[in-house]
Amino acid sequence: MWPELTEHELERYKRQIQMAGFGEESQRRLKGASALVTRLGGLGGPAALYLAMAGIGKLFIAHGGTCTPSNLNRMLLMRDDAVGRPRIPTLEIVTSTDYATEENVGEWVSQVDLVCTTTPDFGERLVLNRECVRQRKPLVHSGMNEWECQLTVIVPGQTPCLECLVPEPPEWWDPYGFGVIGPVCGMLGCLTALEAIKVLTGCAEPLAGTILSIDLEEMSMSKCRPNRRSDCGACGHL
Amino acid sequence: MAVEIRIPAALRRFTGGARRVEVAAGTLAEVLAGVFGQHPDLRGRMLTAEGGLRADARVFIAGDEPEQGLATAVGDGAEVTILPPIAGA
Ligand SMILES: [Zn+2]
Numbered sequence: 477m478w479p480e481l482t483e484h485e486l487e488r489y490k491r492q493i494q495m496a497g498f499g500e501e502s503q504r505r506l507k508g509a510s511a512l513v514t515r516l517g518g519l520g521g522p523a524a525l526y527l528a529m530a531g532i533g534k535l536f537i538a539h540g541g542t543c544t545p546s547n548l549n550r551m552l553l554m555r556d557d558a559v560g561r562p563r564i565p566t567l568e569i570v571t572s573t574d575y576a577t578e579e580n581v582g583e584w585v586s587q588v589d590l591v592c593t594t595t596p597d598f599g600e601r602l603v604l605n606r607e608c609v610r611q612r613k614p615l616v617h618s619g620m621n622e623w624e625c626q627l628t629v630i631v632p633g634q635t636p637c638l639e640c641l642v643p644e645p646p647e648w649w650d651p652y653g654f655g656v657i658g659p660v661c662g663m664l665g666c667l668t669a670l671e672a673i674k675v676l677t678g679c680a681e682p683l684a685g686t687i688l689s690i691d692l693e694e695m696s697m698s699k700c701r702p703n704r705r706s707d708c709g710a711c712g713h714l
Numbered sequence: 715m716a717v718e719i720r721i722p723a724a725l726r727r728f729t730g731g732a733r734r735v736e737v738a739a740g741t742l743a744e745v746l747a748g749v750f751g752q753h754p755d756l757r758g759r760m761l762t763a764e765g766g767l768r769a770d771a772r773v774f775i776a777g778d779e780p781e782q783g784l785a786t787a788v789g790d791g792a793e794v795t796i797l798p799p800i801a802g803a
Contacts, residue, residue: 654802
């Protein structure tokens with residue numbers, strides 16, 4: 477069953493435990509859950525931060541390369557020195573300084589209950605999607621461009637997978653050419669964490685099979701319901 | 715009356731920056747032909763060489779995929795959404 481909550485955890489999380497439909501059981505499920513967040517950029521940073529703050533039990537965070545000046549308009553500087561100090565919840569953190577590749581994703585995905593793809597590279601997202609389909613693990617797919625965001629939850633075999641939606645990286649998408657400002661990817665990172673929490677706890681209604689599309693220039697949002705593709709190379713056989 | 719379609723930011727480089735396109739109602743094929751008539755560079759981003767919708771060029775009518783593909787009727791004032799994949803982070 478789900479791990480028990482300590483007195484400190486009951487106090488720490490009491491304001492979310494009191495939320496309708498959440499409760500102590502969701503908190504315990506979250507404590508027993510794990511997620512992989514690939515790339516800790518303007519999107520994955522807040523997603524990982526909010527998952528940790530909400531009380532997830534284990535977080536696997538991966539990002540290759542090193543920080544560049546153009547990252548600094550949106551990337552959270554996570555404080556390593558806080559880890560291990562008193563008053564931090566029991567949280568197992570696994571890190572990797574590699575990018576997700578066909579070679580490492582099998583091992584990575586096997587360690588967690590859910591994956592958040594927060595990388596600008598469609599190739600990397602598709603590799604993670606294939607592995608999530610193979611291991612039947614849910615995938616939260618979120619991406620932004622300038623003022624716009626998209627968010628969906630992929631449940632292999634039940635919803636369209638990423639490859640149903642994007643069979644191969646679009647030739648016109650430049651992974652390092654999109655315009656980005658912190659609050660846009662920050663907000664989307666929070667929503668990414670929220671969808672992960674919904675899936676991991678069984679609370680509320682995740683965007684399974686629905687793409688939420690948000691335009692923060694005009695402050696509008698809409699939902700679309702894509703179909704699965706029976707000829708999908710990743711999930712067509714499910 | 716007509717159909718107004720919002721062009722997502724990721725595709726605006728193919729519409730000369732235009733954000734909205736207004737075209738006459740008809741089948742989805744006719745509606746899209748109207749869009750491409752005004753913005754020819756968009757055609758290759760949305761259609762295959764054979765003239766079908768690209769798998770990554772999703773078009774929704776009132777939030778759902780068009781049931782009869784390009785033959786689906788799009789009425790005046792219909793809510794047509796073009797949703798290109800984006801992955802910015
Ligand atoms: Zn699929």
